Each structure stands twice: as C-alpha cells, then as structure tokens.
Amino acid sequence: MPLYITSATRATLTVEQLLASRDARHARQQAWLAQYASTLVSFTVLAPGPVKDSPLTRRIFNRGLRALRQRLAERGWEITHQLCVALPTGPEGLLAVSAPPEPLKRALIDLEQASPQGRLWDFDVFTPQGTLLSRRDYGLPARPCLLCQQDASACARSRAHTTADLLRQMDTLMQHTDAVINH
Numbered sequence: 001m002p003l004y005i006t007s008a009t010r011a012t013l014t015v016e017q018l019l020a021s022r023d024a025r026h027a028r029q030q031a032w033l034a035q036y037a038s039t040l041v042s043f044t045v046l047a048p049g050p051v052k053d054s055p056l057t058r059r060i061f062n063r064g065l066r067a068l069r070q071r072l073a074e075r076g077w078e079i080t081h082q083l084c085v086a087l088p089t090g091p092e093g094l095l096a097v098s099a100p101p102e103p104l105k106r107a108l109i110d111l112e113q114a115s116p117q118g119r120l121w122d123f124d125v126f127t128p129q130g131t132l133l134s135r136r137d138y139g140l141p142a143r144p145c146l147l148c149q150q151d152a153s154a155c156a157r158s159r160a161h162t163t164a165d166l167l168r169q170m171d172t173l174m175q176h177t178d179a180v181i182n183h
Helices: 015-036 055-075 101-114 116-120 152-158 163-181
Strands: 039-045 078-087 090-098 121-126
Touching: 015 039, 015 078, 015 090, 015 121, 039 055, 039 101, 055 078, 055 090, 055 101, 055 116, 055 121, 055 163, 101 116, 101 121, 116 121, 116 163
Parallel strands: none
Antiparallel strands: 039 090, 039 121, 078 090
C-alpha cells in the first residue's frame, strides 16, 4: 500500500520528537513480534535534517516498498501481515514475512546495494525472537555517506555536509533511477 506523496506533512521536527519516534517505532516492532511471531521487516527511509515526511521521502519509501515486495516474491517468501504508516517523522512499514531471518537480511542487503536509491532505504530484519540482524553480522562495513563515501554515521555526527547538499544528492539518485526506469 503506497503512501500518497501529496499528503506529506513537511513538518520540521525537534530532536525530542525524533527520539520519541524511535521509542514508538521500537514499541510497534515489539508488539508485532509478539502478535505475529514471525520474521519482521521494519522499513524506513534514511533522510537527513529535521523534515522526515516530504514528497521525496514518500517517493523513496514507495519505490523501496515495491522493490521489497518484488524481492520477496522472487524468493517465494510471503508477506503475512503488513502496515504502512505516514508519520511526521517519516514513512514506516512493518511486514511480517514467512522467511528465515538470515537469508532475508542478506537478500535485503543485496537489494540495498544493487539499487542506486537502495542507499536511502533502511530494511531492519528481526528474528521471531526479537534479535535485530545487522550488516556487521555479515561482515559488511557501515553504510557509506551519500556524498563522500566515508562512514555515513561519522559524517552525520560531525555534520560534514549540509542538509541541503544531502537532500540534493537524494533527489539526484531518485531522478537517475526514474530516468533508468522510464527508458
């Protein structure tokens, strides 16, 4: 269920709101794990700055959701329950998937790496017992920065790049992908 692009709030958020959003997402994830007792994919968009719900982040989310569904279908993995929500803190998806967690995480890492806009997707995979699988579990380095290819979290902490430059790069990635798809 794609999210409407024109309904984006474009709200400017505070640090406190972003931290509260993380706590609320964690609570939703735990509730889903308890209710469905299956592998869980929690999908968000990586977006810099204080505006997380914009037409751009919703386009990125919708593209990622389509790619995720396609990858699951290719592997024969079924989505048993799904919820997509549009929040001021950004679009989020929760998907209970009938798939073994480790191969699923590997498939989603491959998906993120194979697609130009995949760098903007964050597919977290939880085991039915609630363990979060990470890139480190697969011997992979941290995600690279959109602009300089250094560790993205280090660039974010040091504020090495402006939000405007990062958003321009995100838009460029989406335009490039749109051009490839339309040819």
